[in-house]
Amino acid sequence: MTISIQPTNNPPEKLQPKGWLKYFSFSLDHKVIGLQYLVCGFLFYLIGGVLAGAIRIELTSPLSDFMPREVYNQVLTLHGTIMIFLWIVPVVNGAFGNYLIPFYVGARDMAFPRLNAVAFWLIPPAGLMLITSYFINGAAQSGWTAYPPLSITTPAAGQIIWILSVLLLGGSSIFGGINFIATILKLRRPGLKLMQLPMYCWAMLGTSILVVLSTPVLAGTLILLSFDIVAHTGFFNPSLGGNVVVYQHLFWFYSHPAVYIMVLPAFGLVSEILPVHSRKPLFGYTTMVFSIMGIVVLGLVVWAHHMFTSGTPPWMRLFFTIATAFIAVPTGIKFFNWVATLWGGKISLNAAMLFSCGFIVNFVLGGITGVALAQVPFDVHVHDTYFVVAHFHYIVYGGSVFVIFSSIYHWFPKFTGRMLNENLGRFHFIITFIGFNLCFAPQHWLGLNGMPRRVAEYDPQFQLVNQISSVGALIMALSTLPFLWNIFQSFFYGIKAGNNPWHALTPEWLTTSPPPVENWEGEAPLVLEPYGYGKKEPIEIIKTEEE
Amino acid sequence: MTSIAPKEQSSEKEVQTEEHEDLRLFGLIAFLIADGMTFAGFFAAYLTFKAVNPLMPDAIYELELALPTLNTILLLASSFTFHRAGKFLESNKAKDCQKWLLITGGLGVAFLISQMVEYFTLPFGLTDNLFASTFYALTGFHGLHVTLGSIMIMIIWWQTRVPSGRVTNQNKFPFEAAELYWHFVDGIWVVLFIILYLL
Ligand code: HEM
Ligand SMILES: [Cu+2]
Numbered sequence: 001m002t003i004s005i006q007p008t009n010n011p012p013e014k015l016q017p018k019g020w021l022k023y024f025s026f027s028l029d030h031k032v033i034g035l036q037y038l039v040c041g042f043l044f045y046l047i048g049g050v051l052a053g054a055i056r057i058e059l060t061s062p063l064s065d066f067m068p069r070e071v072y073n074q075v076l077t078l079h080g081t082i083m084i085f086l087w088i089v090p091v092v093n094g095a096f097g098n099y100l101i102p103f104y105v106g107a108r109d110m111a112f113p114r115l116n117a118v119a120f121w122l123i124p125p126a127g128l129m130l131i132t133s134y135f136i137n138g139a140a141q142s143g144w145t146a147y148p149p150l151s152i153t154t155p156a157a158g159q160i161i162w163i164l165s166v167l168l169l170g171g172s173s174i175f176g177g178i179n180f181i182a183t184i185l186k187l188r189r190p191g192l193k194l195m196q197l198p199m200y201c202w203a204m205l206g207t208s209i210l211v212v213l214s215t216p217v218l219a220g221t222l223i224l225l226s227f228d229i230v231a232h233t234g235f236f237n238p239s240l241g242g243n244v245v246v247y248q249h250l251f252w253f254y255s256h257p258a259v260y261i262m263v264l265p266a267f268g269l270v271s272e273i274l275p276v277h278s279r280k281p282l283f284g285y286t287t288m289v290f291s292i293m294g295i296v297v298l299g300l301v302v303w304a305h306h307m308f309t310s311g312t313p314p315w316m317r318l319f320f321t322i323a324t325a326f327i328a329v330p331t332g333i334k335f336f337n338w339v340a341t342l343w344g345g346k347i348s349l350n351a352a353m354l355f356s357c358g359f360i361v362n363f364v365l366g367g368i369t370g371v372a373l374a375q376v377p378f379d380v381h382v383h384d385t386y387f388v389v390a391h392f393h394y395i396v397y398g399g400s401v402f403v404i405f406s407s408i409y410h411w412f413p414k415f416t417g418r419m420l421n422e423n424l425g426r427f428h429f430i431i432t433f434i435g436f437n438l439c440f441a442p443q444h445w446l447g448l449n450g451m452p453r454r455v456a457e458y459d460p461q462f463q464l465v466n467q468i469s470s471v472g473a474l475i476m477a478l479s480t481l482p483f484l485w486n487i488f489q490s491f492f493y494g495i496k497a498g499n500n501p502w503h504a505l506t507p508e509w510l511t512t513s514p515p516p517v518e519n520w521e522g523e524a525p526l527v528l529e530p531y532g533y534g535k536k537e538p539i540e541i542i543k544t545e546e547e
Numbered sequence: 548m549t550s551i552a553p554k555e556q557s558s559e560k561e562v563q564t565e566e567h568e569d570l571r572l573f574g575l576i577a578f579l580i581a582d583g584m585t586f587a588g589f590f591a592a593y594l595t596f597k598a599v600n601p602l603m604p605d606a607i608y609e610l611e612l613a614l615p616t617l618n619t620i621l622l623l624a625s626s627f628t629f630h631r632a633g634k635f636l637e638s639n640k641a642k643d644c645q646k647w648l649l650i651t652g653g654l655g656v657a658f659l660i661s662q663m664v665e666y667f668t669l670p671f672g673l674t675d676n677l678f679a680s681t682f683y684a685l686t687g688f689h690g691l692h693v694t695l696g697s698i699m700i701m702i703i704w705w706q707t708r709v710p711s712g713r714v715t716n717q718n719k720f721p722f723e724a725a726e727l728y729w730h731f732v733d734g735i736w737v738v739l740f741i742i743l744y745l746l
Contacts, residue, residue, distance in 0.1 A: 111570045178577040182570050216581045217588035224592070224684060233673060233680035235592070241677045246595050250588055 026121065028113035029517055033120050034099030035415060038408075040120075041091035044127055048082035049477060051075050056439075056473040059466045064456035072456035073141035074134060074158070080144030081162065084262065085169045086127045088400050092265035093211075094120065094176055096407055097204050099415075100272075101180060103508035103515075104198045106189025106524035111182035119175035126168035133161035143454055145251060148225060148236035148244050156229050163222045163229075170215045173261075177211030180204050189524050195289070198506050198530045199282060202289050203268025206296040210257040210264075213300065218254035221247060245310050252303035260299045262396055263363075264292065266403035267334055270356050273410050274338055276504045277353040278345030281531040284337040291330030298327040308379045317376045324374035331367055335360065346534075351425025355406030358433050362398025366391055369444070384454075387447025393440045405432070405483070412487075413501050417513040418494030424486040431479040439472025506530045575724050579731045582692075586735050589688065590742055593681045597746075600677055608678075614665040615744050618658050619736065622693075625654035626733045629700075629726050639716055641709045648704040651729075655697035662690055682743065689739055692732045699725045 022032050023039070054075050058066040067075065098116065102109055110116045133139045140162035142151035151159050184197070184205045225247065227233045234240025236247040275282045282288065304312055304320040312320075338360055347353060369391040373379050382388065405428070412420050442465045447453075451462050458466070500509040508515070510525045632647035671679040703725050706714040714721050 107567075111567075112574055115574070174578075174581050178574050178581070181577055182573055186570050186573060187567055212577055212581045213584055216584040220585040220588040220688075221592075223688075224589075227680070227684065231673060233684075234677055235596075235680055235684075240674075241600060243596060243600050243677075246592050249595070250592060253588070 037094035044086035051079035177208035199271035200268035283340035294330035352409035366394030385447035390443035413497030435475030
C-alpha cells in the first residue's frame, strides 16, 4: 500500500471554511469533526443534566409534587436517551475517535471524510427532534429501553419521534463505525504494525465491530416497534398475539454491547493517559489487546442477563450467568494492567491523572455490583430497583464520564494550544468525585431495600436517603461550573501549551498545537513505541527513519 | 526506540488529503454486514415467534410455492446476468454490457411485479396475525432492497452508455458496488425463501 500525497485531490475550497466558522460547516477535517462531536455532545450533556436535576428534585419527597407523573416519565426517558445516545456514545467514539485515530495510524484524515461529516450532522437534528417532541405532544414515556407494551400504549407521537431520533443516531453510529474500521485496518502508515498501535486504536476497533454488528439489530427492532404503534401490527403486542420477550432479546442484543460501546473507548483513552502522567510504559500491551477482543466476543453473548425476570428458562439463566461471569476476566485483566502501569511510576497528580484514577476506583465498584447482578438469585431481588441504577451509573458516569473529563484535561492543550488551569481542574475533580459518590452510593442501599426505579413516588421510609442522594446530585451539578469557567478562561488566557506539554510520545503530540489541517508538515512520523517512557533519553533520541 | 521521519523543507503550501488505496468497496462490505445483521434480527424474531407463539388454527396457511419459486429463479438469474454485464464492461464492450444490464434490471422489476401479485393473492393482510405481520415485514424489507437495487441498476445502465456515460472500465466502482449489493440482496432472498416458505 502506498500513500502518496496528491495535491490535485484537495477538497474544494468552499468545503473548508476558515476560522471558527468551520465548526458550523460541513467540514471534512477529522479534527474539526471531532471537536464538533465533543462540543455538541457536551451541550446535550448539559440538557441531560438539567433533566437529571429535575428527577432528583422530584425524588426529594415521596409524593410526585414537583411534576405530574407523565412529565416525570418523559423527563426520565429523555434523560436516559440523551445521556446515552447524544453524550457518551458520540463523545467517547465520535469526538476522541475522530480527533485521535488518524494521528495514531499516521493518516491525514479518516478513510471516508465525507461519510464522517454526514455521520456527525445526523446528530444535531436527531437530538433537536427528540427534545422538541417534549414541547409538541409530549415526549416518549417508556424509558430508554422502550419496552412494549408500555411503548405501544403510551401516547404515540412522542414514541414515534423517539424511534426516528434513535434510528438517526444509530445510523450515525454505524457510519462512524465503518469509518473507524477502515481507517484503523487500512490507513496505517507504511511500517506501522497493528501491534504497535496505541491502545485506543484497539479499543476503537473492538467498539466499531460491536457497533456494526449490533446497532442494525436495534434499528430493525425499532422499525417493527413503530409498525406496532402506527399500523397496529402485533409483533410485540400480547393482546394481538405478539411476544414482548422477543423485543427484549433483540433490544438487549444491541444494548448490552452498547454498554461496551460506551466503556471500551473509555478503556482505550485511560490507557493513553495513564502512561503519560506516570512516565511508565503501558503494562501488558498484548494482554490488553486480547482482553479487548475477548470483551467484544463475550459482549455479544451475555445480553439476557438483563432478562432474568422475564420468564427466561433455566438453561438460559445458567448460560447467561456464566457468560457474564466470564466477561469479568478480561475486564479484570485490564484493571490490573492499569494498576500495574501506575505502580512505581513517577505520577503527576494533575487533573487528567486524578480523573483517570477516579475512573479506576468507580469502575471497579460498578464492575463488582455488575458481577453480583449477573447472579440470578441476587438479580431476581434487585432487578428494576435502584441497585441497578447505582450499578450502571458507577459504570457510565463514574467510568465513561470521568474518562471524558480526564481526556479533556489531557488533550485540551492539543485542541487549543493552551493549558487548562490545573488547580481548578483538581478542584473540579474533588467535588465531582464527592458529589458522584454521595449521589449514587446510597442508591445501592435504596435498591437493596426495595425501592423500585423509574417511579416518581416512593415509600416514605426512603426519603432521607433519597435526599442525601439529591444533595450529591446538586454537588455534581455545581461541579460543572469550575469546569466551564476553566474552559472559557483558558481558551482565551491560558498558558501557551507548546507542541508537547506532557512530553508524551504518541503521534498527536509530534505536531503543533493545534495541528495543521494536514496533521503534520511533511511525512507522518513513524512511532514504533508509543509507550516508551522511562528510558534514559526519551524524546531526544529521535532517529531518522529509513524505510 | 522512537523514530520520527525528518521534517521536510516545506516550501510550497501543504496539502490536505492523500491518496490511499480505494477503500470504498471495503466500506460497502462493512455496510452490507451491518445490513445483513438487520435481516438476521428479523429472521431471529420470526423463528422465535414461530417456536414460542403457537398460532390459532385459522392463522396457519399453506403458502403457494409457485410464485416464490419463480421469484427465486428470477433473482438468481439476475445475479448471473449482472455478472455477465460486468465481463462485457471489462472487455470494453459497452453495448453488450448495457444489454445485459437492461436484462438484469428487467428481472429485478419482474421480481417486484410477481411479488406484488403474490401480495394481492394472499389470504391474509398485514395486521391479521403475528405470522402475517412478520411475513410482510420480512418480504417488504427485502422488496425495498430490490427496489433500491433496481433503481441503481437503471442508473448504471444509463451511465454505461457510450460515449458520455461515466461508468467505464476505468471507473468501475459504481458498477462493482451495485453488483455486490445485488448479490447480497439475492443471497438474503435465498435465506428468506428457505426460512419463510420451506421451513
Ligand atoms: C463486569 C461487567 C458487568 C457486569 C457483570 C454487568 C452486569 C449487569 C447486569 C446483570 C445487569 C442487569 C441488572 C438488572 O436489570 O436486573 C446490568 C445492568 C446494566 N448494566 Fe451492567 N454489567 C457490567 C458492566 C457494565 C458496563 C461496562 C456498563 C456500561 C458501560 C454497564 C451498564 C449497565 C446498564 C446501563 C444496565 C441497566 C440496564 C437497564 O435495566 O436499564 N454494565 N449489568
Ligand atoms: Cu448487560
